[in-house]
Amino acid sequence: MFERIRKIGIVPVCVLDDAKDAAKLGEALCEGGLPCAEVTFRTAAAEETIRVMAKEFPDMLVGAGTVLTREQVDRAVGAGAKFIVAPGLNPDTVSYCIEKGIPIVPGVQTPSEIERGLAFGLNVLKFFPAEPAGGLKMIKAVAAPYTTVSFMPTGGISAANVRDYLAYDRILACGGSWMVKKDLVSSGDFAKIKELTREAADIVKEVRG
Secondary structure (H helix, E strand, C coil): CHHHHHHHCEEEEECCCCHHHHHHHHHHHHHHCCCEEEEECCCCCHHHHHHHHHHHCCCCEEEEECCCCHHHHHHHHHHCCCCEECCCCCHHHHHHHHHHCCCEECEECCHHHHHHHHHCCCCEEEECCCCCCCHHHHHHHHHCCCCCCEEEEECCCCCCCHHHHHHCCCECCEEECHHHCHHHHHCCCHHHHHHHHHHHHHHHHHHHC
């Protein structure tokens, strides 16, 4: 699964207030060339959004983000999520996902947090919030001692800086929301979302071939 994420390169981070938009958003992402979504559990519509996307687009890689508890893990996976992303490294949530055989990408910033992830046997970690925490320069600094770890940075990444991240071989993929901004979803401008998604997919091809 992580190899699929690496090939996709950019994971759209989606916050939906109404699951009625889920199918159209999934269609725009798939047709735009990024058949993947991290649906954040920041709204009440997250669970149903995952369910709709997973059902309507079975080849799409749909995951759940901002997952903070075991209960949210169960709800997300029950709805069809294929992976879990968390903003931090909560040992209880991580161990629960490992017990259940569910891929989880917890958030880290420091060497100590990276080592906690390694102690759980994880070698893909989220770096969050990427830009406020020092960006690519910081990632390269903390990654140096941990040669088996790949990172999925999220937070402040945009079309303007994503090329630099993707060019670093320790970046599995980047999480980004610029192609799925809430105002575009709420206004129903899925054509623009598809256009921005296509531009993002083209950047991945440009950098990674």
